Amino acid sequence: MALDVMIVDDSAAIRKILHRVLVQAEVPLGQVHEACDGKDALEKLKSAKVGLILSDINMPNMDGIELLNRLKTDENFKSVPIVMVTTEGSQAKVLQALELGAAGYVRKPFTAEQIQEKLAGII
Amino acid sequence: MSGTISPEDIIATVTQATEDLFSTMLNLPLEKLEPHTATSEPPGTDGVVALVGIGGSWTGSGRIACDKQAACKLAGALLMSSYPEVDEEVLDAMAEVANMIIGNVKTNFETQLGPLGLSVPTVVFGRNYHTRSAGVQNWMVIPFRTGEDHIEIRFCLMPSQTSQSRIERLRPQVVA
Numbered sequence: 001m002a003l004d005v006m007i008v009d010d011s012a013a014i015r016k017i018l019h020r021v022l023v024q025a026e027v028p029l030g031q032v033h034e035a036c037d038g039k040d041a042l043e044k045l046k047s048a049k050v051g052l053i054l055s056d057i058n059m060p061n062m063d064g065i066e067l068l069n070r071l072k073t074d075e076n077f078k079s080v081p082i083v084m085v086t087t088e089g090s091q092a093k094v095l096q097a098l099e100l101g102a103a104g105y106v107r108k109p110f111t112a113e114q115i116q117e118k119l120a121g122i123i
Numbered sequence: 124m125s126g127t128i129s130p131e132d133i134i135a136t137v138t139q140a141t142e143d144l145f146s147t148m149l150n151l152p153l154e155k156l157e158p159h160t161a162t163s164e165p166p167g168t169d170g171v172v173a174l175v176g177i178g179g180s181w182t183g184s185g186r187i188a189c190d191k192q193a194a195c196k197l198a199g200a201l202l203m204s205s206y207p208e209v210d211e212e213v214l215d216a217m218a219e220v221a222n223m224i225i226g227n228v229k230t231n232f233e234t235q236l237g238p239l240g241l242s243v244p245t246v247v248f249g250r251n252y253h254t255r256s257a258g259v260q261n262w263m264v265i266p267f268r269t270g271e272d273h274i275e276i277r278f279c280l281m282p283s284q285t286s287q288s289r290i291e292r293l294r295p296q297v298v299a
Binding site: 011012013016060089090110111 | 219233243
């Protein structure tokens with residue numbers, strides 16, 4: 001069954017790289033949605049149903065922690081795995097994300113293998 | 124939390140963050156050249172400069188500069204594509220390169236200095252322009268070579284005087 005994915009990052013370069021990594025990982029990929037921040041993601045999720053979200057933490061307008069918090073307290077999205085892919089490496093932020101229900105955390109810069117390994121344990 | 128950061132700490136941390144990026148996402152050779160300090164802003168520049176600010180109990184700035192050919196090569200390596208000229212994707216890639224290098228330097232220093240914040244990157248592309256970071260007196264300059272191309276990373280970090288106005292002053296300024 002095809003997996004629809006949302007990639008949330010304010011960098012178009014990172015969105016493009018993650019899209020490519022998902023294709024390389026031979027994930028049974030359906031539609032890939034992109035959002036440039038948490039606010040944009042919430043807006044697009046009103047009409048898009050996804051089975052996986054990859055999200056940055058540090059973004060303008062609404063950061064990844066707030067997005068995670070909103071989605072994990074929403075009945076429609078709380079079971080969707082959310083993996084944080086971010087430069088943010090502070091212990092406090094990582095712990096906060098995991099406590100809020102993030103399915104995993106990958107620090108930038110990353111290799112395709114690191115993303116694939118993380119996803120293998122989730123999907 | 125308080126601590127001190129030596130020039131050697133900066134050189135080692137910036138070098139490590141740059142090597143990590145080149146070995147994981149760029150797959151390009153990287154050779155570190157001789158680091159030095161600079162008390163003045165760089166002279167008029169052609170090419171691409173990406174700037175990221177750091178705020179918190181310590182404030183500072185990171186600046187990554189290279190010519191347009193090098194920027195196209197870095198973007199091409201990051202995005203697995205080919206860029207004959209600097210375009211939006213090259214500028215976005217350079218912003219992300221700066222974000223990943225300076226972001227990881229920031230994270231590394233947080234263990235000694237406490238929580239620090241990172242600005243969104245600013246990228247400048249043009250000919251014969253000057254950048255100026257107000258209040259910065261000493262830059263650590265860490266140059267690298269990748270193939271035939273040169274990349275220069277400048278970094279400064281100093282204890283904050285805690286006023287918001289000081290953080291505002293550290294925002295990169297561009298003088299045409």
